[in-house]
Amino acid sequence: MRVLDRGDQLRTELDAARAAGPTVGLVPTMGALHEGHASLIRRSVAECDVTAVTIFVNPLQFNDAADLAAYPADLDGDVALAAAAGADVVFAPSVAEMYPAGPPAVTVHVAGEDTMEGASRPGHFDGVATVVAKLFNLAGPCRAYFGEKDWQQLRVVRRLVADLSFPVEVVGCPTVREADGLALSSRNALLSPAEREAARVLYRALATAAIAKAAGECDARILMVNMVAKEPLATLDYAEVLPDRLLVAARFGNVRLIDNVGA
Numbered sequence: 001m002r003v004l005d006r007g008d009q010l011r012t013e014l015d016a017a018r019a020a021g022p023t024v025g026l027v028p029t030m031g032a033l034h035e036g037h038a039s040l041i042r043r044s045v046a047e048c049d050v051t052a053v054t055i056f057v058n059p060l061q062f063n064d065a066a067d068l069a070a071y072p073a074d075l076d077g078d079v080a081l082a083a084a085a086g087a088d089v090v091f092a093p094s095v096a097e098m099y100p101a102g103p104p105a106v107t108v109h110v111a112g113e114d115t116m117e118g119a120s121r122p123g124h125f126d127g128v129a130t131v132v133a134k135l136f137n138l139a140g141p142c143r144a145y146f147g148e149k150d151w152q153q154l155r156v157v158r159r160l161v162a163d164l165s166f167p168v169e170v171v172g173c174p175t176v177r178e179a180d181g182l183a184l185s186s187r188n189a190l191l192s193p194a195e196r197e198a199a200r201v202l203y204r205a206l207a208t209a210a211i212a213k214a215a216g217e218c219d220a221r222i223l224m225v226n227m228v229a230k231e232p233l234a235t236l237d238y239a240e241v242l243p244d245r246l247l248v249a250a251r252f253g254n255v256r257l258i259d260n261v262g263a
């Protein structure tokens, strides 16, 4: 497996691979890789000839400096996990490599995503869309693998590809969960043992609300709100019910977690 830190290296490597015919799979991440990322990498390895994993904690998508500073990082561990999952290339650029002139003057603006993550994290999706557009430009035509845990992000990336005509097929992959239902997230590592225990309420609320919604029994959103409110270590950010999805976000101490299930 090759570890690259320059955009021109990634472009050259993947262009050369494609010239010989192979399909390129791209797995964009912010590092602190876990089994959820490994499942994306393994799926790309199974479906593509060459798999590149990108590791870049993108400052543009953080609207809270403390959140950015606390974001977990473990490049050696990430490289080992990517290699074990079968990746061919890891691209781990610095901030200066990605944004050589400082914060970019030209960015991608995402309109219409002003609820849920869009409301709680102003500018977040502009930052995501800008860095993903950059990564797509560097990688070239590819299949790109994203987790459904970030369901709203997946919707934004699909829209980015459609609106700006990137030669990219976006593949959404199921959320990977702990045995007790907690969705895997790089942020889980920041939870105290008591917060980790409390965080189980998210999936419990989603699963209970999904059953209630299917049965048409009660207001699924209020059910989630009430269940999270009963957990003393949780502070609800939002609970939403869409025709095909139930979504929730809450804080446990300083750690903000999101999750969703199909409905």
Ligand code: PAF
Binding pocket: 028, 029, 030, 031, 056, 058, 061, 128, 131, 132, 150, 153
């Ligand atoms: O989901 C993530 O890890 C990030 O938002 C992404 C898509 C890699 C963009 O920085």
